[in-house]
Amino acid sequence: MTSSKTIVLRSSDGATFEVDEAVALHSLMIKHRIETGGADSTTIDVPEVTGNTLSKVIEYCKKHVEAPNSDDLKSFDTDFVKVDQAVLCHLAKASYYMNIKGLLDLSSKTIADMFKGKTVEQIRETFHIKNDFTPEEEEELRKENSWNLFV
Amino acid sequence: MQKLASYCGEGLFSSLGHHTEAYALPCKRSRINAPFVFNEEVFNKQKTTIEVLPDECLFEIFRRVDGNQERSSCASVSKRWLMLLSTIHKDEISQTSNQKSTIQDPGHLSRSLEGKKATDVRLAAIAVGTASRGGLGKLSIRGNNSTCGVTNFGLKAVAGGCSSLTGISLWNLSSVSDDGLVEIANECHNLEKLDLCKMSGISNKSLIAIADNCPNLTELSIESCPNIGDEGLQAIGQKCSNLKSVSLKNCPLLGDQGVASLLSSTSRSLTKLKLHGINISDVSVAVIGHYGLAITDLALTGLCKVTEKGFWVMGHGQGLQKLKLLTVNSCFGLTDVGVEAIGKGCPNLKQFSIHKCAFLSDNGFFSFAKSAVSLESLLLEECHRVTQCGIFSMLVNRDTKLKSLALKNCLGFKDLSFNGPSSRCNTLKTLSVNNCPGFGNGSLMLIGQLCPELQHVELTGLHGITDNGFTPLIESCEAGLVKVNISGCVNITDNTVCEITKLHGGTLEVLNLNGCRSVTDASMLSIASNCLLLNELDVSECAITDFGVSVLARAVQLNLNVLSLSGCRLVSDKCLMFLLKIGGSLVGLNIQNCHGISNSSVGQLVDRLWSCDILS
Numbered sequence: 229m230t231s232s233k234t235i236v237l238r239s240s241d242g243a244t245f246e247v248d249e250a251v252a253l254h255s256l257m258i259k260h261r262i263e264t265g266g267a268d269s270t271t272i273d274v275p276e277v278t279g280n281t282l283s284k285v286i287e288y289c290k291k292h293v294e295a296p297n298s299d300d301l302k303s304f305d306t307d308f309v310k311v312d313q314a315v316l317c318h319l320a321k322a323s324y325y326m327n328i329k330g331l332l333d334l335s336s337k338t339i340a341d342m343f344k345g346k347t348v349e350q351i352r353e354t355f356h357i358k359n360d361f362t363p364e365e366e367e368e369l370r371k372e373n374s375w376n377l378f379v
Numbered sequence: 380m381q382k383l384a385s386y387c388g389e390g391l392f393s394s395l396g397h398h399t400e401a402y403a404l405p406c407k408r409s410r411i412n413a414p415f416v417f418n419e420e421v422f423n424k425q426k427t428t429i430e431v432l433p434d435e436c437l438f439e440i441f442r443r444v445d446g447n448q449e450r451s452s453c454a455s456v457s458k459r460w461l462m463l464l465s466t467i468h469k470d471e472i473s474q475t476s477n478q479k480s481t482i483q484d485p486g487h488l489s490r491s492l493e494g495k496k497a498t499d500v501r502l503a504a505i506a507v508g509t510a511s512r513g514g515l516g517k518l519s520i521r522g523n524n525s526t527c528g529v530t531n532f533g534l535k536a537v538a539g540g541c542s543s544l545t546g547i548s549l550w551n552l553s554s555v556s557d558d559g560l561v562e563i564a565n566e567c568h569n570l571e572k573l574d575l576c577k578m579s580g581i582s583n584k585s586l587i588a589i590a591d592n593c594p595n596l597t598e599l600s601i602e603s604c605p606n607i608g609d610e611g612l613q614a615i616g617q618k619c620s621n622l623k624s625v626s627l628k629n630c631p632l633l634g635d636q637g638v639a640s641l642l643s644s645t646s647r648s649l650t651k652l653k654l655h656g657i658n659i660s661d662v663s664v665a666v667i668g669h670y671g672l673a674i675t676d677l678a679l680t681g682l683c684k685v686t687e688k689g690f691w692v693m694g695h696g697q698g699l700q701k702l703k704l705l706t707v708n709s710c711f712g713l714t715d716v717g718v719e720a721i722g723k724g725c726p727n728l729k730q731f732s733i734h735k736c737a738f739l740s741d742n743g744f745f746s747f748a749k750s751a752v753s754l755e756s757l758l759l760e761e762c763h764r765v766t767q768c769g770i771f772s773m774l775v776n777r778d779t780k781l782k783s784l785a786l787k788n789c790l791g792f793k794d795l796s797f798n799g800p801s802s803r804c805n806t807l808k809t810l811s812v813n814n815c816p817g818f819g820n821g822s823l824m825l826i827g828q829l830c831p832e833l834q835h836v837e838l839t840g841l842h843g844i845t846d847n848g849f850t851p852l853i854e855s856c857e858a859g860l861v862k863v864n865i866s867g868c869v870n871i872t873d874n875t876v877c878e879i880t881k882l883h884g885g886t887l888e889v890l891n892l893n894g895c896r897s898v899t900d901a902s903m904l905s906i907a908s909n910c911l912l913l914n915e916l917d918v919s920e921c922a923i924t925d926f927g928v929s930v931l932a933r934a935v936q937l938n939l940n941v942l943s944l945s946g947c948r949l950v951s952d953k954c955l956m957f958l959l960k961i962g963g964s965l966v967g968l969n970i971q972n973c974h975g976i977s978n979s980s981v982g983q984l985v986d987r988l989w990s991c992d993i994l995s
Contacts, residue, residue: 321431321436324436332439339440344449352456352457355429358457359456361457365500368501372451372505
């Protein structure tokens with residue numbers, strides 16, 4: 229154990245996590261809070277993130293802060309996002325609010341890649357999205373997309 | 380080491396991926412009495428995952444969507460996705476191959492939206508879809524009074540996604556205001572053409588933004604925009620040094636300040652200018668005369684405040700040296716003085732059209748004829764003070780180069796008594812006289828003697844013309860008549876047609892005898908025997924019978940493209956086989972109101988002459 233300071237992060241559902249300051253600073257949002265918070269900033273609220281997600285985020289930060297140049301970082305990242313949709317989306321949201329660029333890139337890109345090769349209907353099914361276009365609008369979109377194949 | 384103190388479960392851990400199992404202690408976990416979010420929310424969460432993400436997060440995901448196909452597919456998933464995708468600027472897309480160019484290449488694609496189909500959804504789709512297929516070049520949106528599906532949002536989407544835009548045309552979009560157009564100006568620096576019509580939400584603010592950001596603007600057209608004023612025009616004039624064409628119509632706030640300023644700033648580049656129903660006075664017209672150094676086309680319509688003095692100064696300004704085409708319509712200020720000045724001040728004037736200028740008289744033409752020696756085409760419509768004297772002075776001038784003369788509804792024109800002319804006009808090729816009741820045999824005979832080079836003759840609705848009037852024309856014409864249109868000249872008979880075809884059969888291409896009720900099969904015989912090159916024949920409402928059609932069919936040298944027998948009551952089903960024969964070369968056949976031809980015959984014609992457009 230190093231003698232560095234620890235910070236406590238509190239999630240939206242009240243779960244608390246004690247982490248090294250260095251790890252916590254990986255989140256620019258937390259860094260900003262600490263720098264502007266004053267002396268009494270040992271507990272930081274993260275109301276946009278639930279406990280479950282926060283713990284995963286912390287795991288990510290830990291790995292990237294403690295071993296930033298390790299060879300298995302890439303494979304860590306790849307495995308890290310082998311989770312289902314729900315977790316992935318929560319991770320993306322958390323990394324956005326906590327301003328963790330690496331994780332935001334990783335999670336967003338992973339979701340973006342999930343659209344690859346899928347048709348519109350397949351995307352809707354995979355992500356449970358309701359089609360709110362009118363038939364006329366759908367026709368217009370179809371036309372526009374088919375034009376793009378030839379023009 | 381992390382402490383997991385008083386951790387409340389989010390539900391059924393085991394189903395949330397293998398990582399969480401490392402943190403989930405066995406069964407005991409689920410017994411902790413902390414707020415326990417149960418089935419329903421879990422169920423919902425599993426169903427509404429990506430949708431619960433706020434816009435900013437979705438934005439971050441969409442930014443990283445690679446590939447046009449994927450982006451287009453995402454755009455079609457739901458309205459929210461479409462709108463978000465359309466707000467992504469081209470340079471916010473993180474692409475693997477970075478080709479960030481600050482100057483966008485001009486786009487090749489064009490899109491046109493009208494009426495009900497003009498919606499923000501469509502614009503968003505266009506913004507997303509055209510981005511990397513060569514880019515959007517031209518966009519035209521025509522709204523209508525009942526629907527306003529296009530708002531600033533749609534325009535902003537286009538601005539963000541289509542920075543390659545070169546031309547935009549917006550008509551009648553009541554929900555669009557400055558915000559949208561300013562955004563377009565901010566992003567589309569390649570804009571060359573701007574066309575606004577009935578855009579009540581657009582004010583000077585938009586024009587100033589365009590002026591600041593679109594230095595390549597070459598064409599500007601503003602019509603019926605009640606809130607665009609002089610300040611906007613001034614800005615455009617000052618900053619757009621490549622402006623070539625300006626058209627301003629029915630904009631109540633535009634006046635001398637804007638127009639004069641625009642003209643003086645764009646003096647070197649402006650070649651086409653059209654001012655219609657604008658509240659300008661002599662000042663602006665004077666500026667045209669002094670600063671219109673590059674103007675070749677000028678059209679002035681309905682300028683009620685411009686007086687005689689204005690046109691005089693315009694002519695004398697010495698600026699309109701390059702003017703080739705001039706149209707003046709409904710401007711009371713154009714009088715003899717002005718026409719004279721124009722004749723002197725525009726040495727390169729080739730085409731002059733004057734409509735409804737009530738105070739113009741013969742005097743203007745007497746002096747105009749002397750000075751305007753470059754003029755090749757003159758059109759006069761409803762200028763009732765001009766008489767035959769003024770017109771003929773244009774023709775008898777020795778130095779005239781006039782090739783085309785057209786008179787429409789000129790009630791002041793009275794028939795001349797024919798006495799042999801002293802000179803000839805060797806340049807006139809085209810003569811067109813429509814509904815000038817005073818134009819009779821005398822005038823026609825005079826023209827016939829005066830102009831041996833006439834090839835295109837159009838005399839419509841002239842009841843005073845009879846066969847006699849044509850004789851000098853037909854006989855003196857040396858060049859050979861090519862197009863003859865005497866529709867509505869009810870007193871013409873077979874004699875004229877026979878003479879024309881006999882003497883000019885070698886050159887005649889178009890013959891229009893619409894409404895010449897005295898023309899019979901005898902004319903058809905003459906046409907068939909003498910015409911070699913005829914490809915358009917109109918004998919509507921003539922006294923043609925089946926025999927006439929048969930004669931035409933037997934003329935092997937004829938290759939008719941267009942034939943009209945509309946209203947020929949004497950034509951019946953018997954001519955069907957002849958029509959079929961002629962039909963081989965026909966692209967257009969008019970048999971409307973031929974009551975003698977039955978529906979089944981029409982049906983046969985339609986079936987067999989499949990490359991011919993048949994009106995029945």
